[in-house]
Amino acid sequence: VSRLAARVERMRPSRLRELVAASTSGPVLSLGGGLPPPEALPTEALAEAADRVLARPDRLALQYPPTEGDPGLIEAIARDLRTRLGLDAPADRLVVTTGSQQAFDLIAKVTLDPGDAVVVECPTYVGALRALAVYQPAFVNVPVDAGGMDTARLEHLLSGGLRPKLCYVVPNFSNPSGATMTAERRRHLADLAMRYGFLVVEDDPYGQLRFAGADIAPVAAHAPEVAYVGSFSKVVAPGLRVGYVLAPDALRRPVVLAKQAADLASSSFNQGLVAELLAREGWLDGHVEGLRRLYCERADALAGAVARRLPGRLWFDPPEGGMFAWGSLGDGVPAADLAVAAAARGVAVVPGEEFVAGGEPVPAVRLSFSMLGPADIDRAVERIALAFEDLNQGPG
Amino acid sequence: VSRLAARVERMRPSRLRELVAASTSGPVLSLGGGLPPPEALPTEALAEAADRVLARPDRLALQYPPTEGDPGLIEAIARDLRTRLGLDAPADRLVVTTGSQQAFDLIAKVTLDPGDAVVVECPTYVGALRALAVYQPAFVNVPVDAGGMDTARLEHLLSGGLRPKLCYVVPNFSNPSGATMTAERRRHLADLAMRYGFLVVEDDPYGQLRFAGADIAPVAAHAPEVAYVGSFSKVVAPGLRVGYVLAPDALRRPVVLAKQAADLASSSFNQGLVAELLAREGWLDGHVEGLRRLYCERADALAGAVARRLPGRLWFDPPEGGMFAWGSLGDGVPAADLAVAAAARGVAVVPGEEFVAGGEPVPAVRLSFSMLGPADIDRAVERIALAFEDLNQGPG
Numbered sequence: 001v002s003r004l005a006a007r008v009e010r011m012r013p014s015r016l017r018e019l020v021a022a023s024t025s026g027p028v029l030s031l032g033g034g035l036p037p038p039e040a041l042p043t044e045a046l047a048e049a050a051d052r053v054l055a056r057p058d059r060l061a062l063q064y065p066p067t068e069g070d071p072g073l074i075e076a077i078a079r080d081l082r083t084r085l086g087l088d089a090p091a092d093r094l095v096v097t098t099g100s101q102q103a104f105d106l107i108a109k110v111t112l113d114p115g116d117a118v119v120v121e122c123p124t125y126v127g128a129l130r131a132l133a134v135y136q137p138a139f140v141n142v143p144v145d146a147g148g149m150d151t152a153r154l155e156h157l158l159s160g161g162l163r164p165k166l167c168y169v170v171p172n173f174s175n176p177s178g179a180t181m182t183a184e185r186r187r188h189l190a191d192l193a194m195r196y197g198f199l200v201v202e203d204d205p206y207g208q209l210r211f212a213g214a215d216i217a218p219v220a221a222h223a224p225e226v227a228y229v230g231s232f233s234k235v236v237a238p239g240l241r242v243g244y245v246l247a248p249d250a251l252r253r254p255v256v257l258a259k260q261a262a263d264l265a266s267s268s269f270n271q272g273l274v275a276e277l278l279a280r281e282g283w284l285d286g287h288v289e290g291l292r293r294l295y296c297e298r299a300d301a302l303a304g305a306v307a308r309r310l311p312g313r314l315w316f317d318p319p320e321g322g323m324f325a326w327g328s329l330g331d332g333v334p335a336a337d338l339a340v341a342a343a344a345r346g347v348a349v350v351p352g353e354e355f356v357a358g359g360e361p362v363p364a365v366r367l368s369f370s371m372l373g374p375a376d377i378d379r380a381v382e383r384i385a386l387a388f389e390d391l392n393q394g395p396g
Numbered sequence: 397v398s399r400l401a402a403r404v405e406r407m408r409p410s411r412l413r414e415l416v417a418a419s420t421s422g423p424v425l426s427l428g429g430g431l432p433p434p435e436a437l438p439t440e441a442l443a444e445a446a447d448r449v450l451a452r453p454d455r456l457a458l459q460y461p462p463t464e465g466d467p468g469l470i471e472a473i474a475r476d477l478r479t480r481l482g483l484d485a486p487a488d489r490l491v492v493t494t495g496s497q498q499a500f501d502l503i504a505k506v507t508l509d510p511g512d513a514v515v516v517e518c519p520t521y522v523g524a525l526r527a528l529a530v531y532q533p534a535f536v537n538v539p540v541d542a543g544g545m546d547t548a549r550l551e552h553l554l555s556g557g558l559r560p561k562l563c564y565v566v567p568n569f570s571n572p573s574g575a576t577m578t579a580e581r582r583r584h585l586a587d588l589a590m591r592y593g594f595l596v597v598e599d600d601p602y603g604q605l606r607f608a609g610a611d612i613a614p615v616a617a618h619a620p621e622v623a624y625v626g627s628f629s630k631v632v633a634p635g636l637r638v639g640y641v642l643a644p645d646a647l648r649r650p651v652v653l654a655k656q657a658a659d660l661a662s663s664s665f666n667q668g669l670v671a672e673l674l675a676r677e678g679w680l681d682g683h684v685e686g687l688r689r690l691y692c693e694r695a696d697a698l699a700g701a702v703a704r705r706l707p708g709r710l711w712f713d714p715p716e717g718g719m720f721a722w723g724s725l726g727d728g729v730p731a732a733d734l735a736v737a738a739a740a741r742g743v744a745v746v747p748g749e750e751f752v753a754g755g756e757p758v759p760a761v762r763l764s765f766s767m768l769g770p771a772d773i774d775r776a777v778e779r780i781a782l783a784f785e786d787l788n789q790g791p792g
């Protein structure tokens with residue numbers, strides 16, 4: 001077993017998660033996973049797209065595509081990034097990846113040596129932590145508040161001598177915090193990246209799912225040394241595993257070569273399906289509009305139920321989009337204990353420490369509102385209130 | 397740029413390949429790539445499968461599947477490996493991968509440290525070389541003849557002190573050599589692996605494409621420390637990117653954890669499509685039978701044309717299956733020069749050095765007979781004969 005394998009082994013699913021799973025009895029109301037609900041998955045549009053893609057006489061959608069991706073899809077993504085986000089997005093800076101997860105892996109593989117400092121939000125997305133941790137960096141946590149990563153704190157660390165190789169952020173409706181980074185902080189982060197010479201990895205799977213407030217330009221709009229990572233998992237379907245990275249020139253070539261070694265190319269069929277959907281005038285806009293309404297209703301239901309049933313015990317800053325709320329806990333209730341108690345009451349939530357590089361406990365749980373309708377969300381919160389009661393009674 | 401990136405950079409597409417591409421003028425008859433031809437790709441069966449998979453009310457084919465793979469597909473693969481190959485293939489030793497390429501990457505990632513000895517055939521599959529080289533092993537070449545890897549030579553090296561971490565082989569109709577490892581050598585290799593404690597990575601993408609001779613049990617039938625790697629790229633379609641590995645117990649868990657970090661999971665949709673095809677009574681057998689007839693006819697056409705048009709200049713041991721013939725060259729003609737001259741005549745072949753760890757020239761070219769019908773194969777060989785003439789005339 002290699003040293004890399006030993007590092008991978010340390011990233012195993014946490015004992016805490018196993019403990020929570022073991023506590024579960026009976027059917028579960030899930031505020032746990034960050035998945036689109038079945039009704040958000042466009043099966044009919046995909047069935048039509050599959051028929052069209054498979055009817056093409058060249059059958060290229062079943063062959064090996066270029067490692068960097070299907071040219072038609074790359075053009076469509078470039079156009080979308082230019083028109084929707086105002087990014088300078090030439091096709092030759094894009095690489096299609098097997099989900100955004102592969103983008104994190106490849107970027108880490110070609111930029112990190114063991115011991116390199118990597119700045120992450122605290123809390124941050126656990127999948128990215130897993131991908132980065134394989135290459136054994138020294139993680140540096142920077143706290144997140146309602147305005148996203150505290151870039152003043154980051155500047156303080158940098159002026160104190162911190163020299164990171166890269167900084168990973170989820171500026172829109174972050175997983176897990178639900179927070180959105182302010183425009184000022186995005187510009188500030190871009191300035192810091194240029195001044196101190198580190199790569200920003202800007203992960204934006206939820207940006208299109210805004211249901212309140214106004215769009216904010218991405219960090220990538222303010223600096224060249226940003227790898228902007230996108231995904232169709234949340235706006236089309238996770239099961240297609242189609243993501244992409246808009247990479248700085250110098251990063252793009254090593255990423256393509258590393259991808260060639262890692263899986264040759266992502267599925268040309270699935271790339272063809274996404275390209276077909278993007279080519280249908282207005283389809284994606286209409287579909288995303290439906291998703292926004294769905295998640296807005298659910299976010300409201302969660303906020304209402306929590307205010308009604310858990311006053312003073314659990315609260316969150318209302319997210320402006322996405323799928324997640326970061327439920328802060330009062331009364332010194334350990335998040336892990338609450339997650340175990342909630343599981344015993346048939347509700348899944350994820351304790352905050354799962355999202356912290358280093359795994360230190362934090363007084364919060366992640367609540368995902370994507371999977372349940374409003375009535376089930378209310379029922380789930382009712383059960384969480386019972387879980388609080390259980391905890392106050394002690395272990396019995 | 398990390399040290400891994402520097403290694404990746406060294407794996408860039410070879411200058412030779414670029415030179416060959418640059419020589420090409422006009423439409424090309426390709427004996428170059430190892431692809432199924434368009435007519436071998438089952439578009440109608442896949443369109444039906446897509447309709448059925450997308451009509452399922454659970455819509456699980458569009459969600460994240462377990463990292464190890466879609467349970468239905470894993471069961472189908474396990475059944476196939478047991479009935480077709482007699483392998484002990486419990487479902488919990490299988491991992492579905494994003495093409496077999498990802499299996500090579502993940503196995504290398506969790507087993508190799510820089511400097512570890514890795515035994516490969518000479519010549520061997522260039523994609524596997526790329527995947528392995530990222531982790532910076534010391535490659536040890538063992539020659540291949542008509543009976544596959546020369547295991548007596550391997551034993552000699554082992555008894556001389558060689559202690560490899562793994563040995564990569566393509567026992568059936570190898571890419572690029574077309575050679576099939578004899579039953580005796582497979583048993584011998586399994587014995588050596590047990591005696592000297594190394595992992596055998598047995599890559600078998602072509603095993604079902606046998607059109608002459610009798611099936612031979614895989615190396616994995618003779619030893620537990622074999623990672624048997626399979627793929628649906630050649631029997632269904634490359635564009636789905638669905639492969640798998642049947643891994644020894646101790647290897648399976650690190651591979652799953654490494655895969656979770658690398659791309660979370662392979663496409664559930666594509667896994668569902670393959671599972672649907674495998675569930676159709678007799679479909680795969682019928683489809684593969686058609687592929688065998690197709691490739692047999694083309695292999696015969698190539699053998700005939702070469703015997704007729706290139707006597708004494710190029711010859712090969714007739715492959716018993718697969719897509720490749722290894723064209724040995726006489727008269728001291730450098731393979732690279734022949735490839736460049738053939739490209740100028742509008743025929744793609746790949747010079748042997750592309751398939752050698754270390755890149756030393758070898759007096760052979762790989763001829764892939766999968767893409768062209770018999771008449772075009774004859775035309776291509778006719779042009780190769782002209783390329784030989786061009787070479788004899790010198791550069792002019």
